[in-house]
Amino acid sequence: MDRFVPPPRRTLEPSDELARCLEKPPGETVLLPKALQIGGREFRWARILREFKTKSRARLVQLEPGSVLFIVKFENLFQEFAVMAALKQLNRCWQKTRLCIGQELVQATTFGIFPLGQRLGLVEVVSESCTLRELALGGHFGDRQFRVLRALHEDPRKLERLAASVCAYLASSYALGIRDGHDDNLMLRRDGRLFRVDFGFAFGRTPEIDAPGIFVPNSVAVALGDRWPQVVAGCKRAIRDLGPPERPPAWDVLLKVPELKQLLPEVHEYTNSLSFSSFDYQVEHATDWTLQRAAKNTLREAIRYVTAEQEVEAAEAWWLDPFGFLSSPVAAGHPASQTPHFPRIRPLDN
The missing domain is CATH 1.10.1070.11 (Phosphatidylinositol 3-/4-kinase, catalytic domain)
Known part of the structure; x- marks a missing residue:
């Protein structure tokens, strides 16, 4: 009888541990397994702000220190x-x-678009x-x-x-x-x-x-x-x-x-x-x-x-944010016919 040979195990990339870390549910603050060097800056922890109902299971995260917003995509970028x-x-x-x-x-x-491996990458959020x-x-x-x-x-x-x-x-x-x-x-x-x-x-x-x-x-x-x-x-x-x-x-x-x-x-x-x-x-x-x-x-x-992806109610619809990631109630008395608010987001230094 031939000796059983187990199938080869998938080699874990350094980004796998980071991906597991960033897959946490919204609202959590996570310590990164290793300091992340992106665009000449170093980040040590992340706040998971939102999960999107997309094929890539993308998330909006805020990397700290510096409060810089990125889209995390669990795919090859x-x-x-x-x-x-x-x-x-x-x-x-x-x-x-x-x-x-x-x-x-x-x-x-x-x-900025930053591939971090075969199954992970970051996209910088464009401000305003x-x-x-x-x-x-x-x-x-x-x-x-x-x-x-x-x-x-x-x-x-x-x-x-x-x-x-x-x-x-x-x-x-x-x-x-x-x-x-x-x-x-x-x-x-x-x-x-x-x-x-x-x-x-x-x-x-x-x-x-x-x-x-x-x-x-x-x-x-x-x-x-x-x-x-x-x-x-x-x-x-x-x-x-x-x-x-x-x-x-x-x-x-x-x-x-x-x-x-x-x-x-x-x-x-x-x-x-x-x-x-x-x-x-x-x-x-x-x-x-x-x-x-x-x-x-x-x-x-x-x-x-x-899929119930639209989370912003009509009364809140004109409070806009990059990529539709954040939502906030419209200020009292703000009519829907007025122009949207473009929020200020601290960009990544290039």
Whole structure:
């Protein structure tokens, strides 16, 4: 009889103990098994603030000392980290060419993404921002198209900044193949910048149900108003600033990103499918209503309803916070028709 050989045991990564520590229920304060070095700072304990009903079982945590907020994801964040590095490279190109909309430099908002192993990673929370879905909470359905304009108080400088950030958002989404667009991963900062979070689908990878790769939500288009032609012209220049016309868009730039080395085969295949004329057409039609995008958001709302994910009551809906992680009652007498509060959160020093 053959001798029984037990199956090999999974090798524990150093991050496994940390993951178990951060999986504690909300409300607990936990001592980290080892001091955590992130972004040049050292953290020794964490407060578990909230658990999300998501596939990754993500949590909002506050790392101490310093009171810095992070999203903990129990999954491999290497691709998101690499995409963020590529996004920073695109920013450097546009900064070098001094690409502007009005007086605002075209730059995509970036933030820290820190892979800590195959099954754990941290995402820095961007201060004074909220999702487009949050902007719609508590208001009348017919007023949804004005949510961005209202949130920015129709401030011309903020709207110009919105235009520049939309240009960066559209050009980078096309160059990097960022997909899975919906109102939960498009965010607006108090200063007017629109930006994407969650880069799990990129370089040709798409979810089963997806929105168009290049789109502008109606509320953003309404806020941009007569600035939209400037955005279209800026986008066409932005994509051409990423490489010579005889080469696939952005390929030469992405070759210079060391973090993309492991992904270069799929990056090359994806960029070979791109063209300047295709991008021009998609940008010109980015504000068009599409059934795919409507279905995407409707399906997410249905799932949220079934799983009882929405925890903020209508009366509280306009007290907004980054990613919808915290909720607090609206101050007495605060009408739902007013603009949302963008909380101040201490950012991670870069």
